[in-house]
Amino acid sequence: MTYSIIAHDADHGAMGVATATGSVAVGGFVTHARIGAGVIATQGAFTNWLYGEWGLKMLEDGFNAGAVRDELIRMDGGSDYRQVVVCDRWGQTAGHTGSANLGQMAHHCEDHLALAGNMLSDAAVLQVMQACYLERPELPMHERLLAALQAGEQAGGDFRGSHSASLKVLYPDQPPVDLRVDWADQDCTLALEAVYQKTRTPAFQGFLAGVPTPSEPDKRGQVSDQEVDQ
Template sequence: MTFSIVARQGEAYGVAVASKFLAVGAVVPAARIGVGAVATQSYARVAYLDELIGRLASGESASGALAAATALDPGRETRQVGVVGASSAATFTGSECNAWAGGVARDDGDTAYAIQGNILTGPEVVEAMERAWLASTGRPFAQRLHAALVAGDAAGGDSRGRQSAALYAVEPGSGYDASGVLADLRVDDHADPVTELGRLLAEWEMYFGKPEDVRPLAGPLADEVRERLARLGFTGDDPAHVLADWAGNANYEARLSPDGIDARVLEALRAATPDPR
């Protein structure tokens, strides 16, 4: 009833999942900074999340942790689990999972992934997710997770339909107040949850992402920023200080930089002050 990707990229770990199931993000994903990530699905055993994260934290490999945990579970043949650790990845599909069910796992050194699904339209869902993950090299981690989910959804996804999706990822120093939460998003009940999750991810990155493509606030750009801010009622001699006032009011303070103005903040400022035609 669910398809997911569990992955690592550098120091980031995360899970993206979609299902014809209410609030799938409340059940399937877990991740811990410096340790790993887990997805439990198909008659999900939520206790696997803490158990597997704990085993990874104690130094067990993903495959070793998964084998030990499932061996102790009398319901293991109904389960499906993906695990990624610091240097390993593993997936498990029980023999009693509803068809089509299966997965793939690989550790390539700096990156690793486990992709799995059950009650899918066919193996093409997992295959499409793997291709999308591999083709998205170079993109931000959370975007890569979502790209894999989009590909799985487009390939057929859950054979029963769509209802919910979620993305949870961690990385040292990321997120609001450098909490380490790179993304924490859920679409609990929606006609097109994977698309809605993408919209929320774009918003999340705007509010909590790090500054990017920063341009110095000098010359004509400083004049433009000062003039646009004045149109919004924010005035002063120093455009950096005025920009900080406006950005704080708009909740964009995470994207402020002492070196100038972030490209996405500039885009938002221009959108808020359209030029007359």
């Protein structure tokens, strides 16, 4: 049903997740992140969105990714229907793909990066996404994740087509990037990029320049009544 990528930046502390699916409103279920704790993508035949709530609490309490994964599975009698990847604050990752999920399904975990997919049109989708992300170290994390998501779609994505997408990246020293497309008739990753491009307009960038961040919680900027460019 879904293909996702999660990442951790060891140098700057950013944490992020991007996902797309053949169903509606993927961002309301799959993407979970907390700065200084970790990031989780939870999906599957019957997505257990509670993995995000429970998992982030455990990560915040100091559990590593493998321990969180193991505890989530232990707590859930329906874990055969779930798929999850977890990354902790140290960049360790862990994943689970339940046997009751459908179609081509897999997960891949390495330091600072993990991917998962089910109902994939091609087994190579995750490999293409991984390569795309790793080949772009010069880009900010949100652009790397968006590029990887689009590469996954171009490689076949969800075999039903991809209709909703979400991108969530948390930075210690800048505002979050938290965007979603709840439904697109065709390629939702292009629709997600269109939303992202709106955030790059001068008016919105001026707003972001004054938004508080974890490192500057009292930050503010110059008030403006300028509209976001159409």
